[in-house]
Amino acid sequence: MGLLDRNEKLFYSVVRKYVEQIMPLVYTPVVGLACQNFGLIYRRPRGIFITIHDKGHVYEVLKNWPETDVRVIVVTDGERILGLGDQGACGMGIPIGKLSLYTALAGIKPHQCLPITIDVGTNNESHLKDPLYIGLRQNRVRGQEYDDLIEEFMTAVVQRFGQNTLIQFEDFGNSNAFRLLEKYRNGYCTFNDDIQGTASVAVAGLLATLRRRRGEPRHRSAVRDGHGSGGHPQEEARKKIWMVDSRGLIVKDRPEGGVSGDKVHYAHEHEPIKALADVVKTVKPSILIGAAAIGGAFTTEILQEMAKNNKRPIIFALSNPTSKAECTAEQAYTATNGTAIFASGSPFDPVTINGKTFHPGQGNNSYIFPGVGLAAVCAGIRTIGEDHFLIAAEALANLVNEEDLQKGSIYPPLSTITECSVKIATKIISYSYKKGNVSVYPEPKDKEEFVRAQMYNTNYQSALPSIYSFPKL
Structure with a gap:
């Protein structure tokens, strides 16, 4: 600073x-x-x-x-x-x-x-x-x-x-x-990054996992530990999402504390279950997402149960900071014998299991919100909805290449994040012009060039003769 x-x-x-x-x-x-x-x-x-x-x-x-x-x-x-x-x-x-x-x-x-x-x-x-x-x-x-x-x-x-x-x-x-x-x-022109940004980056990761799991059974269900700020409103998604909060599995007619607010949409017809480990054993999800900010919530028992029920279990420990992560990358890969598809909110170092090195993806909102904001600023987008964040998720997932997937990462390298922002902003701007949800006219023909032209330039360009040589940053 x-x-x-x-x-x-x-x-x-x-x-x-x-x-x-x-x-x-x-x-x-x-x-x-x-x-x-x-x-x-x-x-x-x-x-x-x-x-x-x-x-x-x-x-x-x-x-x-x-x-x-x-x-x-x-x-x-x-x-x-x-x-x-x-x-x-x-x-x-x-x-x-x-x-x-x-x-x-x-x-x-x-x-x-x-x-x-x-x-x-x-x-x-x-x-x-x-x-x-x-x-x-x-x-x-x-x-x-x-x-x-x-x-x-x-x-x-x-x-x-x-x-x-x-x-x-x-x-x-x-x-x-x-x-x-x-x-x-x-x-x-507003959004909540904890609700929409978190959901968007998680969806992007899940879309990328579909490419890693080609030929495998489709996701049966997902358990989300922590009914916090990210969510999926679609009715079909709700049927496959099982939520767990501080009182256990969110079910209808729950005797302890009941269910209220937006949790009602995710309440299943099922007997109450208190412990997360018992939920995983009963529901047998293919996806486990942590957003409860309880460090170590994904125990070895839970991770091994995920591996027992899935050839490639998907483990997202998204809580921040690192001390609040539901599990570490090493714990996830070790407990599942290297079969887990893992992502976290905070960064973790590469992990080597059975001679193979995995580079865990960081499911961080910084992949999403800068691009959404850049689109809003450049095109004067009037309102921002879930459709914009779905476009951002799809754009981010498409930026994950085969090399990233082979290394165990379902997100692009952080070193490419500025390019990710540009691509996301371009997609959102194109969509927003089609919807008429912008205030900047005339509509630019080349949306990506339009975006790049408005960005803050951090490059140093010397005007001195070429005989002078300066070290790069």
Whole structure:
């Protein structure tokens, strides 16, 4: 971050060139540690903090931001930071990290990015007792007062920066995330990355697994441990998806705690089962997806049961940061004797089993959200729906080549992620023009060239004579 202060272009040039080494520092897993210690490492503001006490004056607060051409806002209220829970105002590390990836991986110009944290308090007692905590020292405000602040914020963003400003919701608690998405998705250019981005990258991975499993039986069913923020709304998919939450298998007429909200759509006619291991033994799924942020939830017993029931079991341990991953790559490959098709939310090193080296794919949202955002900025997309994220998933899956699959990865190499963003943005823009869901006209003939022309350039091009030689970054 010191380099960013001294030389913005050099910072993004380094991140883009060494993305595999740098991304874990600006995103998961290090960003989680940064949020937990944000008060300690805080040096100066990098974005805007809007507190509950700013109600009635949010527009004036936004006017204090010196840049007027803001096109992408990542906003959090810090209640559900990765799998680390309520971090309050310290959650600002997430919008900062996400927007740095928007620039490095999708070429969104730095001055067009604005990180925002809405501070309504925190229920994290360790933060409240920490003398270095930077936020409001009070418990979270909820209810109508909270909703009124969010409504004022959304209205103020459009008033200050325009209707086409992309507002990305990030790490809101589940009780707010779904309902805020439903409330604003049809009237604003907005999406929730935890809901739609996570689902999209998971679908992309599953589409890629179909190519690895050619000639094998089709997926019988999928068990998803943790009814969090990513989901599949289609009726046919629901019949094959078995959800597990903190009270066990989600079934109709569940005696303990019942089933409410969006969980109802995934409730099966089945007897209650408490333990995940027993669910796997009973349902015998071909796919096991973890999103519960419970480290080690996929035990050796569960992984071996998956291998027992499937020639190529699919294991997605998607929770972040690394400490919250349901299992490690080594555990997955070892327990299944190298037969697992594995992906994780955080990076893991290659694993060698029986003389073969596997390169686990990182099912990270950074494959998806930069490209979606780039499309929205370039074409002025008015609203973003599930159809856009399905297109993004299909585009990403098509970028996985046979060499990637042979190495055990169902995602393209991280080193190619900028190209992935361009390809995804191009597909989404083409679709959006067909649907008439854009505000930028005339329609460009070459969509990919149109996208590349608007991207932030991190390359250094010397104007000196060729007799001078400079080392590459």
